[in-house]
Amino acid sequence: xxxxxxxxxxxxxxxxxxxxxxxxxxxxxxxxxxxxxxxxxxxxxxxxxxxxxxxxxxxxxxxxxxxxxxxxxxxxxxxxxxxxxxxxxxxxxxxxxxxxxxxxxxxxxxxxxxxxxxxxxxxxxxxxxxxxxxxxxxxxxxxxxxxxxxxxxxxxxxxxxxxxxxxxxxxxxxxxxxxxxxxxxxxxxxxxxxxxxxxxxxxxxxxxxxxxxxxxxxxxxxxxxxxxxxxxxxxxxxxxxxxxxxxxxxxxxxxxxxxxxxxxxxxxxxxxxxxxxxxxxxxxxxxxxxxxxxxxxxxxxxxxxxxxxxxxxxxxxxxxxxxxxxxxxxxxxxxxxxxxxxxxxx
Amino acid sequence: xxxxxxxxxxxxxxxxxxxxxxxxxxxxxxxxxxxxxxxxxxxxxxxxxxxxxxxxxxxxxxxxxxxxxxxxxxxxxxxxxxxxxxxxxxxxxxxxxxxxxxxxxxxxxxxxxxxxxxxxxxxxxxxxxxxxxxxxxxxxxxxxxxxxxxxxxxxxxxxxxxxxxxxxxxxxxxxxxxxxxxxxxxxxxxxxxxxxxxxxxxxxxxxxxxxxxxxxxxxxxxxxxxxxxxxxxxxxxxxxxxxxxxxxxxxxxxxxxxxxxxxxxxxxxxxxxxxxxxxxxxxxxxxxxxxxxxxxxxxxxxxxxxxxxxxxxxxxxxxxxxxxxxxxxxxxxxxxxxxxxxxxxx
DNA sequence: ATTCCACTTGTTAACGTTTTCATCGAAGGG
DNA sequence: CCCTTCGATGAAAACGTTAACAAGTGGAAT
Numbered sequence: 001x002x003x004x005x006x007x008x009x010x011x012x013x014x015x016x017x018x019x020x021x022x023x024x025x026x027x028x029x030x031x032x033x034x035x036x037x038x039x040x041x042x043x044x045x046x047x048x049x050x051x052x053x054x055x056x057x058x059x060x061x062x063x064x065x066x067x068x069x070x071x072x073x074x075x076x077x078x079x080x081x082x083x084x085x086x087x088x089x090x091x092x093x094x095x096x097x098x099x100x101x102x103x104x105x106x107x108x109x110x111x112x113x114x115x116x117x118x119x120x121x122x123x124x125x126x127x128x129x130x131x132x133x134x135x136x137x138x139x140x141x142x143x144x145x146x147x148x149x150x151x152x153x154x155x156x157x158x159x160x161x162x163x164x165x166x167x168x169x170x171x172x173x174x175x176x177x178x179x180x181x182x183x184x185x186x187x188x189x190x191x192x193x194x195x196x197x198x199x200x201x202x203x204x205x206x207x208x209x210x211x212x213x214x215x216x217x218x219x220x221x222x223x224x225x226x227x228x229x230x231x232x233x234x235x236x237x238x239x240x241x242x243x244x245x246x247x248x249x250x251x252x253x254x255x256x257x258x259x260x261x262x263x264x265x266x267x268x269x270x271x272x273x274x275x276x277x278x279x280x281x282x283x284x285x286x287x288x289x290x291x292x293x294x295x296x297x298x299x300x301x302x303x304x305x306x307x308x309x310x311x312x313x314x315x316x317x318x319x320x321x322x323x324x325x326x327x328x329x330x331x332x333x334x335x336x337x338x339x340x341x342x343x344x345x346x
Numbered sequence: 347x348x349x350x351x352x353x354x355x356x357x358x359x360x361x362x363x364x365x366x367x368x369x370x371x372x373x374x375x376x377x378x379x380x381x382x383x384x385x386x387x388x389x390x391x392x393x394x395x396x397x398x399x400x401x402x403x404x405x406x407x408x409x410x411x412x413x414x415x416x417x418x419x420x421x422x423x424x425x426x427x428x429x430x431x432x433x434x435x436x437x438x439x440x441x442x443x444x445x446x447x448x449x450x451x452x453x454x455x456x457x458x459x460x461x462x463x464x465x466x467x468x469x470x471x472x473x474x475x476x477x478x479x480x481x482x483x484x485x486x487x488x489x490x491x492x493x494x495x496x497x498x499x500x501x502x503x504x505x506x507x508x509x510x511x512x513x514x515x516x517x518x519x520x521x522x523x524x525x526x527x528x529x530x531x532x533x534x535x536x537x538x539x540x541x542x543x544x545x546x547x548x549x550x551x552x553x554x555x556x557x558x559x560x561x562x563x564x565x566x567x568x569x570x571x572x573x574x575x576x577x578x579x580x581x582x583x584x585x586x587x588x589x590x591x592x593x594x595x596x597x598x599x600x601x602x603x604x605x606x607x608x609x610x611x612x613x614x615x616x617x618x619x620x621x622x623x624x625x626x627x628x629x630x631x632x633x634x635x636x637x638x639x640x641x642x643x644x645x646x647x648x649x650x651x652x653x654x655x656x657x658x659x660x661x662x663x664x665x666x667x668x669x670x671x672x673x674x675x676x677x678x679x680x681x682x683x684x685x686x687x688x689x690x691x692x
Numbered sequence: 693a694t695t696c697c698a699c700t701t702g703t704t705a706a707c708g709t710t711t712t713c714a715t716c717g718a719a720g721g722g
Numbered sequence: 723c724c725c726t727t728c729g730a731t732g733a734a735a736a737c738g739t740t741a742a743c744a745a746g747t748g749g750a751a752t
């Protein structure tokens with residue numbers, strides 16, 4: 001391994017000069033700088049990250065904790081994080097808890113020790129009840145905790161839009177297939193649905209669950225959804241919606257005719273399945289990017305006030321939602337939303 | 347931050363004893379050991395990774411480089427890597443090149459500097475032509491390079507099984523939608539298909555492409571596949587197969603009646619789409635685990651000989667493949683494979 | 693001409709850990 | 723009873739880097 005000492009020897013200067021030439025080129029004479037840089041290049045010098053981290057008290061790495069990397073939603077968040085981190089020269093540790101709260105706490109503990117900050121995506125564990133985090137810089141994604149900075153899609157707006165869409169199609173009995181009890185988004189959406197229901201007394205909302213936020217969870221919910229008598233279902237995310245839809249179809253019902261189905265996140269799954277899935281869309285890559293920005297800022301200024309960044313979210317209508325077949329459809333009370341996605345106000 | 351020094355002070359011993367008590371409990375007297383451990387626990391001591399790394403000359407971290415984290419295949423590999431790495435106490439840096447060879451080399455360069463070893467998944471760049479890797483321990487996944495250790499699915503067996511399956515259904519003109527030119531798996535499969543074709547002169551194989559290994563790539567290939575006159579298509583991976591299938595259906599053809607489609611990797615997409623996709627299956631999580639094992643071993647013993655680990659792979663038949671409709675179907679020359687997956691010999 | 697300041701470079705301590713070497717005491721064999 | 727040996731512990735060096743401080747040079751201002 002070639003160190004700063006080797007470069008110093010080759011360039012005929014002291015190690016301090018090499019360090020300066022690399023970190024702050026203006027603080028060293030032009031001729032010396034060129035000589036040092038040339039030597040470093042010739043020898044193929046790479047700074048030792050451990051030494052640098054030890055000295056500076058930071059690692060130049062951040063941690064990303066997700067509940068399920070095979071869920072397209074988190075994969076896309078990870079991509080956004082990866083992009084932004086790379087442009088800032090910090091590395092990303094990725095940990096996948098596989099939906100296991102205990103593993104999540106374990107992984108988080110490990111991450112805290114070797115990163116400058118942590119990105120917590122949709123945590124399933126009750127982070128507040130553990131002291132794992134301490135004063136470690138952290139940013140939550142799809143979760144708000146005390147005064148910590150957070151980034152989330154404004155899926156309250158999305159949930160409301162979805163519900164209004166189903167209502168305007170004529171649905172009156174609508175099921176919501178809930179996700180993990182610790183999900184912040186889930187709680188917010190349930191509140192939003194409740195609020196809409198209160199505005200429209202004719203609506204009947206069945207909150208079902210919790211179910212695992214997976215294809216299997218959606219399959220498992222199918223029977224209960226059908227038994228509830230709902231003519232439309234809103235699922236915790238696309239993965240659940242797809243599982244639900246597949247199972248409902250396997251049971252001999254038709255989507256959307258016998259049951260309309262809508263999801264959240266608008267992952268690429270929506271256009272792959274038949275019928276194409278109506279879903280609440282948001283810019284998920286941007287969620288990852290913004291969260292990374294917030295974290296890097298928090299690392300710089302640990303005492304900055306936490307803020308909640310809400311990114312816009314809106315409904316994208318596809319083929320899995322339609323007017324209910326089994327009852328007389330009243331005239332829509334509002335004109336149907338346009339087929340093209342329309343950005344909502346954040 | 348609480349250091350070994352603080353623990354030493356609290357326990358009334360020297361820092362060397364603390365270090366020993368933590369690393370090698372048998373080399374210190376029982377009473378002292380208990381006192382040290384209690385002090386460490388009370389103070390909440392966590393070893394400083396950077397210092398440890400600097401001293402030991404290793405980072406206890408490995409790098410994982412993938413071309414596309416949103417591809418379920420790589421997400422599952424990442425999961426396997428993550429599992430195994432966690433059980434060995436090493437952290438995983440994940441880098442997503444987003445199918446860009448230049449980014450791949452860049453990311454790899456960054457990874458090499460701060461890890462003990464690197465896992466290269468289906469590299470798109472010509473790694474051999476760069477000196478990025480140097481003597482850094484590396485394991486290839488779905489790629490074989492010189493004497494480096496590698497793990498891959500034996501998709502030669504899978505490709506042969508798929509082709510034989512299509513042939514036994516009566517297909518005579520079969521398209522292969524190829525992936526990136528630098529893909530090792532792709533080259534191996536093409537050779538395998540060629541070999542089968544030589545055994546069966548009646549078969550006509552159209553190798554089309556290269557196409558991007560994405561849904562879009564599959565869509566883009568649809569027209570060419572149809573124009574080729576093939577009655578069945580084998581796609582580079584499930585994602586491509588799904589894109590192809592969607593587009594073919596959108597063009598008014600029926601799958602499998604007008605065109606049979608099969609993919610590789612058997613990701614969870616296969617059962618979500620309609621019709622369910624016939625695909626070549628392998629234990630992808632295990633690929634990630636084995637690759638990690640190989641890498642950790644290589645880090646311990648850098649001069650060990652490289653080996654190529656091939657994991658078994660077999661065809662899973664679903665609804666996207668059927669006898670061709672448009673021509674007289676000759677009697678199958680072999681009995682059709684069973685509907686349940688049958689493990690192939692590695 | 694003297695003083696002072698800006699600029700450039702070198703010396704050295706420090707980050708937290710592991711490990712080598714030395715030291716000390718006790719136990720055991722002659 | 724002395725010498726050896728071994729077990730337990732401490733002191734200190736080293737890993738590669740950065741930054742605080744020191745020191746040297748030159749020129750400009752007085």
